Amino acid sequence: MKIFVTGGTGYIGSHTVVELQQSGYDVIIADNLVNSSIDVLDGIEKITGIRPEFEEIDLTDRAATRDFFVRHSDIKAVIHFAALKAVGESVHKPLEYYFNNLNSLMNVLDSMREFQVPNLVFSSSCTVYGQADVLPVTEKTPRHEAESPYGNTKVMSEDIIRDLMKVESKMNALALRYFNPIGAHPSAYIGELPNGVPNNLIPYLTQTAIGIREQLSVFGDDYNTPDGSPLRDYIDVVDLAKAHVVAIRRLLEGKNKANYEFFNIGTGKGLSVLEIIHAFENATGVKVNYKIVGRRAGDIEKVWADTTLANTELGWKAATPIEETMKNVWKWQQSLR
Numbered sequence: 001m002k003i004f005v006t007g008g009t010g011y012i013g014s015h016t017v018v019e020l021q022q023s024g025y026d027v028i029i030a031d032n033l034v035n036s037s038i039d040v041l042d043g044i045e046k047i048t049g050i051r052p053e054f055e056e057i058d059l060t061d062r063a064a065t066r067d068f069f070v071r072h073s074d075i076k077a078v079i080h081f082a083a084l085k086a087v088g089e090s091v092h093k094p095l096e097y098y099f100n101n102l103n104s105l106m107n108v109l110d111s112m113r114e115f116q117v118p119n120l121v122f123s124s125s126c127t128v129y130g131q132a133d134v135l136p137v138t139e140k141t142p143r144h145e146a147e148s149p150y151g152n153t154k155v156m157s158e159d160i161i162r163d164l165m166k167v168e169s170k171m172n173a174l175a176l177r178y179f180n181p182i183g184a185h186p187s188a189y190i191g192e193l194p195n196g197v198p199n200n201l202i203p204y205l206t207q208t209a210i211g212i213r214e215q216l217s218v219f220g221d222d223y224n225t226p227d228g229s230p231l232r233d234y235i236d237v238v239d240l241a242k243a244h245v246v247a248i249r250r251l252l253e254g255k256n257k258a259n260y261e262f263f264n265i266g267t268g269k270g271l272s273v274l275e276i277i278h279a280f281e282n283a284t285g286v287k288v289n290y291k292i293v294g295r296r297a298g299d300i301e302k303v304w305a306d307t308t309l310a311n312t313e314l315g316w317k318a319a320t321p322i323e324e325t326m327k328n329v330w331k332w333q334q335s336l337r
């Protein structure tokens with residue numbers, strides 16, 4: 001059973017390819033390598049013993065995307081990871097983000113429709129909720145107007161998929177709204193490869209711990225949270241990858257209850273920035289040089305998921321303790337020396 005994974009050499013995509021292959025699926029990846037390296041295929045092969053098929057394709061190229069589907073008539077489902085994801089950059093380059101994230105999605109959907117590939121799993125984000133009024137957020141929590149062009153591409157992508165599913169009754173789509181993905185594969189053969197100075201907490205933290213960065217700035221300790229630093233739902237990337245396998249299985253086995261569904265994928269627990277730093281220190285024995293500074297513009301105070309729907313409907317639950325995640329991400333950072 002062959003699954004087409006777009007963006008499969010990226011951070012979450014590569015971990016998902018590993019879990020798919022270990023569950024017996026054949027995988028073909030298309031990626032333009034704008035934010036990943038071809039060497040990721042070596043890491044996947046080392047873990048699974050199988051080198052996934054790979055094609056370097058820019059999915060904003062409509063003809064190239066269609067040609068891919070012409071040549072691979074054995075694809076049964078698509079997981080669409082490919083997107084640009086840097087929130088701050090998207091504010092400065094809105095057109096590039098709308099162009100890339102929306103055209104790639106529409107080209108994939110158009111070919112799926114033409115070549116009758118019925119099943120799609122889409123990478124969405126908790127960013128669609130913004131700062132919710134009531135926590136934790138359930139799938140019934142209203143989406144808020146996006147705070148960045150990146151976030152807006154997720155809102156718009158969900159809407160494009162929803163509208164298409166209304167008229168394509170033979171197609172099925174399932175969006176996973178990831179909370180904050182962190183960590184690396186326990187083998188340390190694959191993990192997150194941030195480009196330049198990281199924006200996200202964990203890569204900044206591990207780069208500080210190893211001495212690439214001098215000091216981690218904690219953006220604010222005056223929020224209305226127990227220790228004053230913001231709360232997020234940090235989900236281990238391997239747990240997240242496994243959610244894609246159960247989502248794909250649900251669609252392939254026809255167990256979905258509607259032809260467009262969406263699920264929160266998180267742990268169900270909010271951790272503060274300071275709790276994350278202490279979890280890392282406890283798990284690794286390595287001290288992190290950090291300093292409390294002012295709030296980061298655009299940050300929300302707190303968000304975490306109600307994961308009841310994913311637990312009951314998908315039969316999926318986050319399982320990795322935070323200390324384990326921290327050990328894995330530290331092993332990964334050390335392997336990059």
Ligand code: NAD
Binds near residue numbers: 007010011013124178
């Ligand atoms: P990533 O940048 O590591 O992976 C995305 C991959 O897509 C990269 O390998 C990149 O080269 C590829 N790509 C981008 N545009 C492409 C195009 N036009 N054609 C072909 N390939 C293209 O990012 P990630 O963290 O693995 O994220 C995967 C998906 O999950 C994205 O859709 C992202 O928006 C979403 N998401 C990520 C997070 C997060 O915090 N990492 C949270 C929520 C949702």
Ligand code: WQD
Binds near residue numbers: 124125127219230
């Ligand atoms: C986490 C916490 C920061 C860096 C982003 C996107 C969101 C989704 C997930 C894709 C915050 C604090 C961070 C640092 C810090 N991605 N922090 N010092 O902002 O919750 O979410 O990734 O869909 O859309 O916005 O993640 O890792 O940047 O920050 O104190 O150097 O760590 O203030 O509270 P964020 P993050």
